[in-house]
Amino acid sequence: MFEFSQLAVPIVQAPMAGGLNTPQLAAAVANAGGVGSFGFAYTRADKIAADLAKTRALTQGPINANFFVFQPVESPSKKVLASALQALSELPLEVSGELVIPTSPFFPDLEQQLDAVWAHPPEILTFHFGLPSSALIHSAHSKGICVGVSATNKEEGTAIEKSGADFIVAQGIEAGGHRGIFDPLACDSELPMADLVKQLVDATTLPIVAAGGLMTGQEIGGAIDLGAAAVQMGTAFLCCEEAGTSATYRQMLLSKEGRNTVYTSGFSGRRAQGIENQFIRLMENKPTLAFPIQNTLTGPIRKQANVDNDPEYQSLWAGRGYAKSRSMPVSELMQVLQSEMEQF
Numbered sequence: 001m002f003e004f005s006q007l008a009v010p011i012v013q014a015p016m017a018g019g020l021n022t023p024q025l026a027a028a029v030a031n032a033g034g035v036g037s038f039g040f041a042y043t044r045a046d047k048i049a050a051d052l053a054k055t056r057a058l059t060q061g062p063i064n065a066n067f068f069v070f071q072p073v074e075s076p077s078k079k080v081l082a083s084a085l086q087a088l089s090e091l092p093l094e095v096s097g098e099l100v101i102p103t104s105p106f107f108p109d110l111e112q113q114l115d116a117v118w119a120h121p122p123e124i125l126t127f128h129f130g131l132p133s134s135a136l137i138h139s140a141h142s143k144g145i146c147v148g149v150s151a152t153n154k155e156e157g158t159a160i161e162k163s164g165a166d167f168i169v170a171q172g173i174e175a176g177g178h179r180g181i182f183d184p185l186a187c188d189s190e191l192p193m194a195d196l197v198k199q200l201v202d203a204t205t206l207p208i209v210a211a212g213g214l215m216t217g218q219e220i221g222g223a224i225d226l227g228a229a230a231v232q233m234g235t236a237f238l239c240c241e242e243a244g245t246s247a248t249y250r251q252m253l254l255s256k257e258g259r260n261t262v263y264t265s266g267f268s269g270r271r272a273q274g275i276e277n278q279f280i281r282l283m284e285n286k287p288t289l290a291f292p293i294q295n296t297l298t299g300p301i302r303k304q305a306n307v308d309n310d311p312e313y314q315s316l317w318a319g320r321g322y323a324k325s326r327s328m329p330v331s332e333l334m335q336v337l338q339s340e341m342e343q344f
């Protein structure tokens with residue numbers, strides 16, 4: 001079974017749902033000595049199978065398939081739906097009139113998605129937003145697949161250890177994308193990555209993968225010094241030429257405008273961190289539907305903004321270190337990160 005000690009470079013390219021991970025990106029990272037990942041949260045089984053098969057044809061290195069642990073969600077009441085639709089219809093956009101009200105099932109069936117994984121087994125399977133069932137962990141282990149789960153605090157970390165999973169992704173508040181906290185209604189301690197890594201190294205015996213705001217080799221060295229077995233970096237790979245990132249999204253990551261990153265629930269119904277834009281500002285304190293119904297509802301807005309090259313109405317998920325983004329092929333970025341680590 002996969003172990004972090006076998007990596008030539010202790011870097012996991014983060015799973016990033018929404019078409020950003022490509023077979024070319026994952027394979028290039030794995031071929032350069034790290035782990036290449038896919039965020040398959042919303043992906044259909046046939047596409048998962050195709051992506052995994054294509055990646056395996058490009059690399060024998062370690063691949064990670066990542067899924068969300070969706071909580072059951074009820075259809076919104078008429079009143080809740082009306083207020084969420086009202087909030088979106090007030091946006092200065094034509095597409096708001098074309099919004100389609102999502103119907104059940106609100107998220108893909110994990111069992112079906114996993115059939116594609118078992119048919120094209122990756123080395124690693126990871127989960128965000130909670131624990132997978134013990135039966136699932138057992139199935140993965142019986143197939144020689146190593147299992148990891150994201151934690152945002154010590155309690156989640158110890159629950160992951162008890163579940164029988166093999167490693168913990170310590171997601172600090174600096175991280176881009178969705179906050180992996182198990183209970184989205186619980187008070188979030190918002191621990192910075194370094195504090196969380198130290199707490200998890202002390203409280204558990206599992207390997208810890210540090211995630212959140214890491215963009216340079218020096219920063220990787222710092223996380224490893226705290227006891228992390230590896231790091232998980234998402235934003236740092238978004239401007240690699242192999243990534244599925246759109247031209248507008250890349251421009252925003254590389255722009256010298258100096259916009260802040262903020263957390264918003266406006267796009268999906270769960271807190272996620274990205275570069276601040278008009279949508280986030282206008283949706284502040286506005287009613288939203290539960291995750292992931294809000295994500296489906298805002299889909300046409302984000303899609304249209306993408307077609308229009310409009311950065312103001314699409315989700316520009318990014319960690320707090322995004323200003324250090326570098327635009328280069330994966331092989332070059334991995335070399336630069338390695339040489340920076342050596343200087344640490």
Ligand SMILES: Cc1cc2nc3c(=O)[nH]c(=O)nc-3n(C[C@H](O)[C@H](O)[C@H](O)COP(=O)(O)O)c2cc1C
Pocket residue numbers: 014015016017020039040041066127128150171174175176177178211212213214232233234235236317318319320321
């Ligand atoms: C665009 C984007 C999408 C993400 N999607 C996922 C996902 O599908 N699954 C997951 O476990 N983490 C996801 N994350 C979070 C990453 O796993 C990781 O915590 C984060 O990238 C680390 O912070 P950084 O972006 O500053 O490197 C995403 C992050 C980004 C930037």
